[in-house]
Every structure is written in structure tokens, then in C-alpha cells.
Amino acid sequence: xxxxxxxxxxxxxxxxxxxxxxxxxxxxxxxxxxxxxxxxxxxxxxxxxxxxxxxxxxxxxxxxxxxxxxxxxxxxxxxxxxxxxxxxxxxxxxxxxxxxxxxxxxxxxxxxxxxxxxxxxxxxxxxxxxxxxxxxxxxxxxxxxxxxxxxxxxxxxxxxxxxxxxxxxxxxxxxxxxxxxxxxxxxxxxxxxxxxxxxxxx
Amino acid sequence: xxxxxxxxxxxxxxxxxxxxxxxxxxxxxxxxxxxxxxxxxxxxxxxxxxxxxxxxxxxxxxxxxxxxxxxxxxxxxxxxxxxxxxxxxxxxxxxxxxxxxxxxxxxxxxxxxxxxxxxxxxxxxxxxxxxxxxxxxxxxxxxxxxxxxxxxxxxxxxxxxxxxxxxxxxxxxxxxxxxxxxxxxxxxxxxxxxxxxxxxxxxxxxxxxxxxxxxxxxxxxxxxxxxxxxxxxxxxxxxxx
Numbered sequence: 001x002x003x004x005x006x007x008x009x010x011x012x013x014x015x016x017x018x019x020x021x022x023x024x025x026x027x028x029x030x031x032x033x034x035x036x037x038x039x040x041x042x043x044x045x046x047x048x049x050x051x052x053x054x055x056x057x058x059x060x061x062x063x064x065x066x067x068x069x070x071x072x073x074x075x076x077x078x079x080x081x082x083x084x085x086x087x088x089x090x091x092x093x094x095x096x097x098x099x100x101x102x103x104x105x106x107x108x109x110x111x112x113x114x115x116x117x118x119x120x121x122x123x124x125x126x127x128x129x130x131x132x133x134x135x136x137x138x139x140x141x142x143x144x145x146x147x148x149x150x151x152x153x154x155x156x157x158x159x160x161x162x163x164x165x166x167x168x169x170x171x172x173x174x175x176x177x178x179x180x181x182x183x184x185x186x187x188x189x190x191x192x193x194x195x196x197x198x199x200x201x202x
Numbered sequence: 203x204x205x206x207x208x209x210x211x212x213x214x215x216x217x218x219x220x221x222x223x224x225x226x227x228x229x230x231x232x233x234x235x236x237x238x239x240x241x242x243x244x245x246x247x248x249x250x251x252x253x254x255x256x257x258x259x260x261x262x263x264x265x266x267x268x269x270x271x272x273x274x275x276x277x278x279x280x281x282x283x284x285x286x287x288x289x290x291x292x293x294x295x296x297x298x299x300x301x302x303x304x305x306x307x308x309x310x311x312x313x314x315x316x317x318x319x320x321x322x323x324x325x326x327x328x329x330x331x332x333x334x335x336x337x338x339x340x341x342x343x344x345x346x347x348x349x350x351x352x353x354x355x356x357x358x359x360x361x362x363x364x365x366x367x368x369x370x371x372x373x374x375x376x377x378x379x380x381x382x383x384x385x386x387x388x389x390x391x392x393x394x395x396x397x398x399x400x401x402x403x404x405x406x407x408x409x410x411x412x413x414x415x416x417x418x419x420x421x422x423x424x425x426x427x428x429x430x431x432x433x434x435x436x437x438x439x440x441x442x443x
Contacts, residue, residue, distance in 0.1 A: 013292055013295070013296070013297045015269060015292075015293065015294070015295045016269060016273070016295060016297065019269050019270055019273075019295065020273055022270075023270075023271070023273070047297075047320055047322055047323060048319070048320035048322075048323075049320055114394070114395060114396060114397055114418075114419045115395070115396065116321060116322045116366055116396070116397070118204070118322070118366070118367060118397045119203075119204050119244070119397075119421070120204070120244055141244075141274065141275060143275075143322045143366075144322070145321070145322075182275075184273060185273060185274055185275050185297065186273070186274075187239070187242060187273055187274055188273070190273060191273060
């Protein structure tokens with residue numbers, strides 16, 4: 001069984017992610033409660049402000065843990081703000097540094113849009129990620145005002161669209177996989193997505 | 203458009219009234235939420251309808267149990283008066299909280315809540331009642347008390363504080379099943395910059411279709427329609443696609 005750690009660094013509803021992982025048969029542990037170094041997956045969840053989250057993940061206590069896990073090729077799954085933190089920089093309340101796992105900048109949707117984007121949108125998966133093809137055009141739940149831009153084509157796993165504006169809705173590179181949507185809040189489809197991701201993401 | 207189930211709770215029962223009064227018991231909150239989840243509801247809103255009166259939200263236990271099996275967003279409201287109240291609800295499994303009465307008394311609390319938990323966690327629950335031609339007043343304590351606030355002023359104010367969403371209930375139309383208060387929506391629609399959820403009055407699928415057709419980006423919260431099984435979620439979704 002995969003060992004999973006949820007990085008609970010103070011942002012967002014970590015309980016729902018824990019419940020979702022339990023429902024599909026895993027027993028995740030929280031970074032704040034128990035730490036061992038044999039994790040197969042580290043989930044970085046999060047809803048909230050990029051700049052605040054950036055300060056926290058760059059704190060030596062957390063950044064050291066992430067760095068070590070990264071050297072050991074632990075797989076990282078970022079959800080929403082967690083996915084945004086994978087990128088190089090974010091522009092929420094000024095410029096702040098991300099983890100720089102994947103090239104890209106986190107910027108805001110046009111001000112004329114009703115924001116945040118809240119609701120279920122279709123996710124169009126890139127054919128090259130065969131293990132996710134059954135989720136192509138399925139609807140997942142999103143909550144965000146910012147999105148990843150300047151992402152290299154080779155890192156884009158899926159696209160979605162809001163007010164006819166297309167944006168990157170999931171990314172991957174090496175041992176990193178990030179979703180802008182919340183699989184843990186996307187009903188049975190979301191649970192199935194998490195199951196497949198943990199089983200087949202290599 | 204999101205189809206949201208609204209569950210008003212009193213003494214551990216889902217209840218339903220007319221104009222937020224004359225409450226009738228519907229059933230157990232957890233099994234009702236589970237049932238709507240299985241029918242593919244988009245979201246669930248729990249409101250403790252007497253929490254402000256008793257100064258205590260009784261829902262953490264219910265949310266904790268619901269969140270073990272319900273994997274769609276849950277908003278929880280009723281009696282929220284401190285950052286600690288919000289934290290407790292989020293830890294219990296709520297994704298968002300809805301602030302009403304205390305926010306009208308201490309508007310700066312809304313600002314504090316947004317700064318601490320982020321816009322997308324903070325829903326402002328607004329209860330409004332028509333008081334004269336083209337004028338609506340904001341109410342509190344489940345439509346029992348006036349606040350003296352004008353609806354248009356309040357809608358502007360809460361968006362200045364960067365709330366993430368607005369849940370707007372018409373006290374006049376609530377439980378009447380004759381449709382949403384479209385006149386009220388028209389009054390505020392051009393002021394709306396965040397997602398709006400309409401609540402109160404839906405009695406059939408045509409009422410939902412009307413909102414979808416005439417307003418962009420507005421969602422609906424349903425109670426009577428679902429609780430009294432006038433329509434089921436699958437059928438609603440098929441009709442509005």
C-alpha cells in the first residue's frame with residue numbers, strides 16, 4: 001500500500017482530502033502529526049493566498065522536508081493552490097516564489113470576469129496521458145481566481161475553459177502532478193481520479 | 203449554473219418553513235445529504251437556523267459525519283461570530299462558511315474572516331425583504347429581525363470586503379414555491395462581481411430554467427423542490443443542460 005503524507009501547512013480543507021483518500025482505501029498521515037521518510041506520495045492541498053503559502057513552504061522546516069523528499073523522488077501531488085505552488089512564481093499580493101518544480105507563472109483571470117471561478121467545469125485531457133483518458137470531458141469542481149500561465153506544452157496534462165477563456169487545469173513533470181481542480185470535492189468521478197492517479201502515475 | 207441543496211437545521215433535523223417560519227421536520231441531515239450526493243448534487247449548504255439565537259452553531263458533529271461520505275463542497279452557516287467559530291467548522295469538514303447576522307452587526311468581521319481564510323472560503327448569507335417600491339432591507343436571525351441596511355448598499359459593501367460568494371435569500375418568497383424573487387435580483391444584478399446563489403421560492407424546474415436563461419453565472423439553492431420530491435436532481439440537470 002502506498003504511504004501518503006498530506007502537507008497540512010495551514011491552508012484549506014485538509015479534512016476533505018483525508019476523507020477522500022480514506023474512502024478509496026488509504027490511510028494518509030499529516031505532516032504536522034507524524035513524519036517518516038518512506039512516503040510514496042506527498043499531497044500539497046490548499047485554498048487561499050499564494051503569497052502567504054509561499055512564505056510557509058519556504059520556511060526551512062517545511063522546505064527541508066520537501067527538498068529531501070524530492071531528492072528521494074517521492075511523488076508530489078498538488079491540488080489547487082498546491083498545484084500553483086509547483087510553479088516558478090505567483091502574482092497574488094505582489095510577486096512571490098513557488099517551488100519551481102514546473103515552469104510557469106500564476107496570474108489572475110481578467111478583472112471583468114465574475115471571480116472566483118466556482119463550480120464544475122469540463123476537463124480536456126491530453127491524449128498523451130493514457131491512464132487518464134477515461135476522465136476526458138468529465139466535470140470536476142474548481143475554486144480559483146488565479147491560473148498557471150507560460151506553462152510549457154510538454155507539462156500540460158489538461159485544459160479547461162471559463163467564459164471561453166482556456167486555461168491549464170492540470171500539469172505534470174517527472175515526479176510532480178498538479179490539478180487546479182479539487183478531485184476530493186468532485187464526487188465519485190473525483191474519487192476515481194485519485195485512485196487511478198495513485199495507482200498509475202509514474 | 204450550480205444546483206445546490208440547502209438544508210436548514212434545527213435540533214438535528216432538516217426543517218422547512220414558509221417565509222423562514224412555521225417550520226416542518228423533513229428528516230435526518232446526514233442521510234438527506236447522502237441521498238442528494240448520490241443523486242449528484244453540485245454542492246450542499248447547511249444552515250443552523252437557530253444558531254444565532256442560541257449563539258452557538260450545533261453543526262460540527264453533523265458535518266464531520268457527513269464529510270466521511272459526501273465528496274462535494276459543503277458550506278455551513280448559522281451563528282458564526284468569531285474566527286474560532288470558522289476554524290472549528292472548517293476542521294469539522296466544511297469547505298466554506300456562510301456569515302449573516304454577526305456580519306451585519308460587525309461588518310469588519312467579514313473583512314477579518316476574508317483576510318484569515320481567503321475569499322473563496324467566505325460566503326455572505328444575505329436575507330432580504332421588500333419594504334417599499336424598489337427597496338429591500340437586509341434581515342438577520344433567520345428573517346426575524348431588521349438590520350436597517352439597504353440591500354444594494356450591503357451587496358456593495360460585502361464585495362468591497364472581498365467575500366467569495368453571496369447567498370441571497372428572499373424572505374418574502376422563501377417556501378412559497380412560486381419562483382425566485384426576480385424583481386429583487388434585477389435590482390442588484392449589475393452590482394454583482396462574485397458568484398451569486400439565489401435561494402427562496404423555487405417550486406418547479408421552469409423557475410430554475412428562467413434564472414439560467416436570464417442571468418449569467420447565477421446558481422440556485424433548492425430546498426422545498428428537493429425535500430418534497432417535486433423534482434429530482436437528475437431531472438433538473440437534464441432539463442437545464
